[in-house]
Amino acid sequence: MLLDVILCGMILAVALAAVSGLGVFRAVVFFVVHGVLVSMAWLRLDAVDVALAEAAIGAGLTGVLLLSAVARLERLAGGGAWRQRVNVLPAGLAAAGVTGALMWAFLGLPQPAGLGAEVAAALPRAGVENPVTAVLLNFRGWDTLLESVVLLAALVGVWALTADDDWGARAGVAQHAAPGGVLEGFGRVLPPLGLMVGVYLVWAGAAGPGGAFQGGTVLAAVALLLAMAGLAPAPRVGAPALRLALVAGPAVFLGVGVAGLAWGGFLRLPPDIAKPLILTIEAALTLSIAVTLALLVLGRPEPGDGA
Amino acid sequence: MIDALDGIDGLRDAASMALTGLGLAFFVAGTLGLVRFPDSFSRLHALTKADNLGLGFLALGLALQADHWGQVLRLALIWGLALIAAGIAAQLVARAALAEAARRRR
Incomplete structure (x- = not known):
């Protein structure tokens, strides 16, 4: 329980660090760390398949793709650090709006019962365990x-x-x-x-x-x-x-x-x-x-x- | 705690705790070095050497809790792979840092 609370806190802190405008390179590094932590969270939830996919694709492969994108941006900027020319305030407001709308939609959904029982019932006919x-x-x-x-x-x-x-x-x-x-x-x-x-x-x-x-x-x-x-x-x-x-x-x-x-x-x-x-x-x-x-x-x- | 340390299982648990604790201490030391050391090369030194030792102690501590030899072998494999990967990555980062320093001097 304590471990889960610490893990959740770290995920939120790293996510915040990734989007708080420390520069694109640091943002990518924090994104990769975020992926590793999220993968640990999936492990804690016993979703090993998702944890594997998150670690391999979410943190590993996407991280490499983003890092090479950062390197390309720096080359385009003439060797120096690439500076983002994004107005932070509207971007932040838009992101907060989307997050708020998603939370509102999520809380409005009926409590999901899950499809675990149906899947378990049909599993003998699936061909795999x-x-x-x-x-x-x-x-x-x-x-x-x-x-x-x-x-x-x-x-x-x-x-x-x-x-x-x-x-x-x-x-x-x-x-x-x-x-x-x-x-x-x-x-x-x-x-x-x-x-x-x-x-x-x-x-x-x-x-x-x-x-x-x-x-x-x-x-x-x-x-x-x-x-x-x-x-x-x-x-x-x-x-x-x-x-x-x-x-x-x-x-x-x-x-x-x-x-x-x-x-x-x-x-x-x-x-x-x-x-x-x-x-x-x-x-x-x-x-x-x-x-x-x-x-x-x-x-x-x-x-x-x-x- | 005293009850838990009874018998051979208790001894094993105590050894696991001591070893993983030692491993964590190395990780803390390595992280301190990463944060505090002045240049890329000494930071690499802190990160690769201290953390590799720390991971070794963690793996040892966990190996004591293994149910069968397969798990011990897997832990050893993980440690070995992490050692090789960290060593190679440190070499490559150091080389990149050297090239960067040479480029700056020009």
Whole structure:
């Protein structure tokens, strides 16, 4: 109880520090700390799946994306710290207004009974033992299918910013790690372990906490480390194998969903073969999520830049 | 407290508390260094060395409470990975700080 109160206090304090205008770099650092603390809060609530996703994607991946955005802003500002030209008062008032409206709407809602009982009743027909995976890939497959498409759309958005001359080049800026340096050594030590943890998280997701998003993020981190250590060059954005890896997840998911029409409806999974179907979808989704996330961090092709 | 320290379980709990307490002391020392030390290199020194030791003591203290060897191995793996990651990150940050200092001098 005391731990929970301290945790809540720290989450609020760090959130306040993130938005209180200490500069964009500090704001991002506090955002990452906030993600780690929120992930601990999810752990305290026994929501291990959410905690894993929050730590991997909310704190880790989003933090890296924001940090690279800060670095880009500073480069645009000519090397110095980027200054925000936002009028704080209207922005603060608008944010407070939205927060107030959300709280009002939340308090106006009827007390939720939760869907735990329904999920538990339907779990034997889901094909997997982890109720979270059952909801994500079976009961509410729609949401997950659309999420995977949204991820792909985000990457298309990033790639759309590529300069015409750079199209078809390797994703991101040219990486230059010192040959034989510490980063290169790290890039040789960590990937085997990272691969094991990533694949384990996906496999374990059928019975316990884990799944395609958590495992895919770990695999994306492995790919990024390899690219940044200069051990494996980033792929060319036009490579057919890369495009195939990007669409594999949504395509397989959609294919299984359409096949479900023969069974009784879009995205319906027959209970007898639900488990192999879910594992197939998760395997393809993991590949696509890992590749998409890694490419989101690498950014648009900029072969001339960063040299 | 006295009752809880009875027997081998009590001894184990006491050792866990002592070790995690020691670990926390190292974390506090490392954080003090991070806040108070004057430049990037000494701050890195405080952060990586003190915190790595602190995490080691925490892992040791928790390992005493493990139900089976798998958990001990996992704790050791976590500590080892954190050690490697902190060491590498410290090297990279120090190199970036050196490059930044050289750029400023020019």
